[in-house]
Amino acid sequence: MECRLCLGSAPVESSVSIFGDRHPQRLEQRILTCCQIQVKRGDGLPDTVCLSCKTNLESFISFREACFRSYETSQLRLDDCLNIKTEEVLLEDVTWDDESSLPTIHQENNEICSKPFPSESKLILHKRSHTREKSYTCDICLKSYSRRSNLSYHKKCHTEIRYKCDICLKSFILKHHLESHLRSHTGIKPYKCDICLKSFTRKYGLTSHEKSHTGIQPYKCDICLKSYIRKDRLVIHLRSHTGEKPYKCEICLKSFSTKTILESHKTFHTGIKPHKCDICLKSFTRKYCLKSHEKLHTGIKPHKCEICLKSFIHKYDLVRHKKSHTGIQSYKCDICLKSFTHKYDLVRHKKSHNVE
CATH class of the missing domain: 3.30.160.60 (Classic Zinc Finger)
Incomplete structure (x- = not known):
């Protein structure tokens, strides 16, 4: 038996079938993760690996996951230490030594949302969110932005330096975006909602989710x-x-x-x-x-129609099914004017006009 990875020979009892492994993360997936080698059944190449290569794969996976866990722990500690609110500080949360040191609140001419700002420059910058004025333009692709910081971030996409995921080959402009993306492969979700205990891979995902509990x-x-x-x-x-x-x-x-x-x-x-x-x-x-x-x-089919009691696995199948009870046919053929309830029926029907 020849090993797919090292091409070494091994007796049958010392070889492991790539497609017969019952590990939760299948052997071909582990080979892809570690070596970026796509293994397919029936591709004409050896479909076994030796025990030595299999052990090395498992050691690499264990080491890799341990590194991810250590990084996540370190990142959480750093977030706790640097829990600084970078957005605008509310004026009522700031204490001043005397009234003379209070900043001027620019609220005049801000008739849109009446939000106060401590300086004229911040007021002007905020108004662009209403007017959608974009004063900063990229000199390469001419794309415009309302903030200079957004333009600086955008310009990085024109550089050759990209951070690429070794698993799915997706590229990112910033390194910490890649680090955050890697959690989608490791399954690590360090940010948990205190109300429903739902977990998220990114902090902004948790912040966005928490708003759903307010109902606003x-x-x-x-x-x-x-x-x-x-x-x-x-x-x-x-x-x-x-x-x-x-x-x-x-x-x-x-x-x-x-x-x-x-x-x-x-x-x-x-x-x-x-x-x-x-x-x-x-x-x-x-x-x-x-x-x-x-x-x-x-x-399991949890989504049931209240009219005919028919059940479906996915919610979108139930939504599509309910249209059959309304009798509404929203999709019309522009050739023969025949109407259909579902779009896929119209697409299939149009093929009948192109038989020749």
Whole structure:
């Protein structure tokens, strides 16, 4: 038997099948993590490894995970020591020696939100969030920003230096963004909600989640009146009304409404599918796709239709099913004017017009 990794020969009893390992993290996945070698069943290469290489892989994985855990612990300690609020300090939280040292509160001409600011420069900077004025322009790609700090951060994307994830090959401009991304592979979620105990890999994810417990949704769409907890979610939602898709794939030129969707799309061009189902061995490019797929093996259908009592595994299947009870057919063929309830039925129907 020949070892896939070192090409050394070993007797059958000292060889381990790559695709027969029952470890929670399958052997082919560990090889990909450690060596960046894609192992596929039936590719004509050896499908076994020797015990020595298998031991080295396990030692490397253990060492790597220990390093991640140590880093997370150190980072949490540092966050506790440097728990400094970098945003604007509320005036009522500041104590002054005497009244003469109180700063001038610039509130005049701020008729939009009436928020006070200690200086004229901060007032002018804040007003740009309402007027969407972008005074700082990148001299390379001409993209504009309202803050100089945002422009400085953006310019780093034009440099050749990028921090790349060794597992999924995703690149990042800043090193700490890569370190935060690596938690999605290790499964470490150090930030926990005190109310519902839900955990998050990033601190801002926890901060955003905690707002959902207040019930306050201050950002409202003027078109459909839908409300959101965060302003960036409202901005993304507004694109569904305007049709704006500012993020374009450099490979196929397809456009998307959010950067997250674009990054998810790019993984399809790499062909790498690091997330594999332990039951049927099907692979996926995104972790959430794997989690959605794994529900098929449980057989549990928690989403039930109140009208016909039919159950579904995923909520979006239930939402799509409910349209069949309304009788509304929103999708119309522009060739024969026939209407359909679901978009995929319209797409399938249009193929009948292109038989020739």
